[in-house]
Structures are given as C-alpha cells and as structure tokens.
Amino acid sequence: MADPDNSRQLIDLLSADAEDLSAEWVRIVSTTLRGRVSTAEIDQELRELYSALLAALRTGSLAAKDDAFAEVRALLTELSRTRARQGFTPSETAISVFALKQALEPALAKDPDGGSLRSYLQLSSLLDDLGLFTVETYARAREELISSQSEQLLELSTPVVKLWDGVICVPLVGTLDSARTMVVMEKMLQALIDTGSEQAIIDITGVPAVDTQVAQHLLKTVVAARLMGAECTISGIRPQIAQTIVALGIDFGDIATKASLADALRHALRRSGIEIGRRGDRVAK
Amino acid sequence: MSERVPILQIGDILLVSIQTDLDDQSVLNLQDDLAARVVESAAHGVVIDISAVEIVDSFVGRMLATIAAISRMLDAETVVVGMRPAVAITLVELGLSLGGVSTALNLDLGLRLLERARGGRDGLTAEPTAS
Structure with missing residues (x-):
C-alpha cells in the first residue's frame, strides 16, 4: 500500500x-x-x-x-x-x-x-x-x-418552589413519562425533608395530557409523600383533563384536587392552620 | 444473637430510634419489647424514628403496621418519623401504604402530632391558651 x-x-x-x-x-x-x-x-x-x-x-x-x-x-x-x-x-x-x-x-x-x-x-x-x-x-x-x-431539560423543568412556610409547590410543565416522574418525585420528597414542609402542591397546569400512566405516577408520588408525613394537593386540572380522568375511570381517592393553584394554596394553608382574609373582615368580627 | 433496639422514655412517650438496618429477628424482638414497655410505662405515644434506615422490605413495612396496631390496642398512638424519600418510594413500589400508621417528616413534627392527637382525645386536659 x-x-x-x-x-x-x-x-x-x-x-x-x-x-x-x-x-x-x-x-x-x-x-x-x-x-x-x-x-x-x-x-x-x-x-x-x-x-x-x-x-x-x-x-x-x-x-x-x-x-x-x-x-x-x-x-x-x-x-x-x-x-x-x-x-x-x-x-x-x-x-x-x-x-x-x-x-x-x-x-x-x-x-x-x-x-x-x-x-x-x-x-x-x-x-x-x-x-x-x-x-x-x-x-x-x-x-x-x-x-x-x-438532561438539562430534565433539570430545568422540575423546580421545587417554596410558596409559604411549610408549603412547597412543584409546577409540572410538559409531558410526564416514567423517567421524569421519578426525578420529580425524588426532588419533591427531598425538598419536603429539606424545608420541613408538611404540605406539597403538584401543579399540572403545564401538562398537556393525562393518561392512566401519568395518573398512576401522580398517585404514587402522593402516597410516597403521605408515607413521609406530608399531604399533597393536585392543582391546575383543566376542564378537558378532568373529563379525560373521569372518562378513563381513574380514581384519585381521597387526594385533594383543585382547579387552580390559588385554591390549592388556600387549601394547604388552611390545613396547616393558617387562615387568610382581608384586614377589614377581621375588624368586622 | 441479634442486638436489641433501645427504647427510650420521654415523659409519657416512648422513642424508638432505629439506627441500623434490621434483620427479621431483631424486628420480632422489638415488637415484644415495645409491647411490654408500653404496658409497663403506661405510655400514650410511640415514636419510631427510621431516619437512619436505608433499606425497607415488605417485612419491615408490615412490622411498622403491626407495631402501630399493637400500640393502639394498648391505648398508645404510633407515629413513624423521618422516612427517607428512597424508602418511601420503595414502599410505594411494593404496594405498601402503611394503613393506620401516622407519619411525620421529623421527630419534632411527630411529637407535635402526638400532642395534638392527645389533646383531641383526652377531654380532661386543660384547654390550651390559644384563641
């Protein structure tokens, strides 16, 4: 050659x-x-x-x-x-x-x-x-x-936000698959321990579709949080998603679900014993 | 010879802090010891701290439920505190939900939970000065 x-x-x-x-x-x-x-x-x-x-x-x-x-x-x-x-x-x-x-x-x-x-x-x-x-x-x-x-996307898209003393929120954006849900789950549970929060809100406003698998993942996350001694609320359920969930026959059991993040925050605060109202209302009482 | 898990008494609460991964025999020993101590000390609350436990199998999961049921028979509430995220995920994957066991994030919150439960149950205690 x-x-x-x-x-x-x-x-x-x-x-x-x-x-x-x-x-x-x-x-x-x-x-x-x-x-x-x-x-x-x-x-x-x-x-x-x-x-x-x-x-x-x-x-x-x-x-x-x-x-x-x-x-x-x-x-x-x-x-x-x-x-x-x-x-x-x-x-x-x-x-x-x-x-x-x-x-x-x-x-x-x-x-x-x-x-x-x-x-x-x-x-x-x-x-x-x-x-x-x-x-x-x-x-x-x-x-x-x-x-x-x-990988960066995975990191970026799963922030855990502290909303109040003892209340954290996980806003989910994008399609949920097993790998992502595992990351979300672990991050949220770790944040519960790190911040000593007893209330967690999972906001699914940014999730385009909920099927049985996604619902299963959400349920598992909620149960795991309960095992650790924290309560979860699922918020941001859009009308179409509510219809799909019912049509699929998914049972969320006694897990609190709210339409908006604001409702979920109010619910979480009430459960941790914090009451919120206008200043005028309290004076009137 | 399996080692015994120490049971500490604080006021009328028993604190069990599990520091190692348990084998089946020590789990059974703990069950015996705890039942005896609850009767002996007339405790009204049991706190099981598992923050050092890294591996939980279905046997340990059932043990926690059993201990809670035994204690309730003896008029003591059980709170499991400090479960690690990995352990919680394992239990969920195993399909165990520890029904009937109260849980709290850490020891402090667990003790507060017991106090609250007792306040609700025992009508004879003085009304707390909150309004």
Whole structure:
C-alpha cells in the first residue's frame, strides 16, 4: 500500500504548490459554507490541516487510521465538533475534506503523466476515509449535544418552589413519562425533608395530557409523600383533563384536587392552620 | 444473637430510634419489647424514628403496621418519623401504604402530632391558651 515511489510523487505534488492548493481549498470551502464562518477562520483551520496532512504523508503512510495521522484526526475532530455545535449539516462538514480533491484537479490537468493520476487516486481514497471520519465525529458530537440537552431539560423543568412556610409547590410543565416522574418525585420528597414542609402542591397546569400512566405516577408520588408525613394537593386540572380522568375511570381517592393553584394554596394553608382574609373582615368580627 | 433496639422514655412517650438496618429477628424482638414497655410505662405515644434506615422490605413495612396496631390496642398512638424519600418510594413500589400508621417528616413534627392527637382525645386536659 505505502509504495514509497507513489508517496513521494504525492508529496511532491502537494508541497510544490502548497500555497496555491490550500488557497484554492479555502476558497471552495468558504463558498459552500456561504459566509456563515469567517474566511479567516476557515483559512486558519484548513492551513493547519493541510500542513498536518503533508507531515503525515511524509512518513510514507497512506492509511487514515495510522498513528501518523493522529494529528490530522485531532484537527478534524475539532473541526467537526465546532461545525456540529454551529448547526451545519453533515455534508457541509464533510465537504471541508472532500474539497481538497477538487482543489487538486487543476494541478493534475497540468501534468498528464499517469503516475500522478495513480497517486491522486490513492490520495482520494485517503481523503474519503478522512471524510467519513469527519462525518462519524460529527454524528457523535451531535448525539452528545442532544443527550446533554435532554438532561438539562430534565433539570430545568422540575423546580421545587417554596410558596409559604411549610408549603412547597412543584409546577409540572410538559409531558410526564416514567423517567421524569421519578426525578420529580425524588426532588419533591427531598425538598419536603429539606424545608420541613408538611404540605406539597403538584401543579399540572403545564401538562398537556393525562393518561392512566401519568395518573398512576401522580398517585404514587402522593402516597410516597403521605408515607413521609406530608399531604399533597393536585392543582391546575383543566376542564378537558378532568373529563379525560373521569372518562378513563381513574380514581384519585381521597387526594385533594383543585382547579387552580390559588385554591390549592388556600387549601394547604388552611390545613396547616393558617387562615387568610382581608384586614377589614377581621375588624368586622 | 441479634442486638436489641433501645427504647427510650420521654415523659409519657416512648422513642424508638432505629439506627441500623434490621434483620427479621431483631424486628420480632422489638415488637415484644415495645409491647411490654408500653404496658409497663403506661405510655400514650410511640415514636419510631427510621431516619437512619436505608433499606425497607415488605417485612419491615408490615412490622411498622403491626407495631402501630399493637400500640393502639394498648391505648398508645404510633407515629413513624423521618422516612427517607428512597424508602418511601420503595414502599410505594411494593404496594405498601402503611394503613393506620401516622407519619411525620421529623421527630419534632411527630411529637407535635402526638400532642395534638392527645389533646383531641383526652377531654380532661386543660384547654390550651390559644384563641
């Protein structure tokens, strides 16, 4: 594979017009990216890549997985990660590598010798490998991004708010699944202990739909809170949701349910022995 | 030899603080000891503190319910205090709801709950000075 003669020709070809070739490379890539990355940035990235590639080829290797290409791979990883984070498509990322072939074309036309054609093909397959590597890294970076975002979402969407001394509230927003309910449940129960609250309100105003599974999760949370010595109220039940719950035949038993958070807060305060009224009312009594 | 869980008396309340994960024999011993102590001391309240317990199986869950039932027979209210969230979730998953057992978040709230329960039950005690 690593025929020293061919490698030599390849290196000669690449190093002879290094300046022209990399300039052409940069031009092609920046046209495809249509000004979403500054030309100076692309210029710097690709020139670094070009010299790393040249250095790797000088070792006589032509396999993208070789140790000689470690630096090239590191640069490509960095490049695809940046592109993934900036929201480019996989092809726009891979073109950064494939465009080098396009840049080489005029150089070949100048030299009709068959030898350089062969070395061009070898370089081509090397660049294909590197291009595939770029796409793979891109996909991995995207996956990491997605999983870290969904984790953040999980954290973000389950705050526990203290409404009053001894009353906490969990406003639920978005669809409830088992994983999310577990997080909500644990957070709420821990908050009960941390704040010493005996009343908790679960507000489901932001939950788009309640099915038997969601209801089951809610019931479990309420029972767990009861086991620990706290009372739960479920609030924010919209008319459609009330209808669905009844139609599904879900029994909330003796769990207090309220239409609005305000009602639930009043209920929770009354249960903890706090009475709220206008100042005038008290004077009248 | 399984170790015995100490039962402490504060006024007319018995405090059982479980500090280790219990094996079945020590659970049975505790049941015996507690029944004897309730009669002996004429206590009207039992507080079981399980804040140090990390693992609860169905046996321990039933033990808590049984102790509560025994104490009630002997005219003492039982309050289980300090249950950890993980334990509560386990009990729910096991389908145990500890029916008939009062619970409180911590020892302080548990003692207050007992006091309130006693005030409601015992008409002879002086009316508290709240209005």
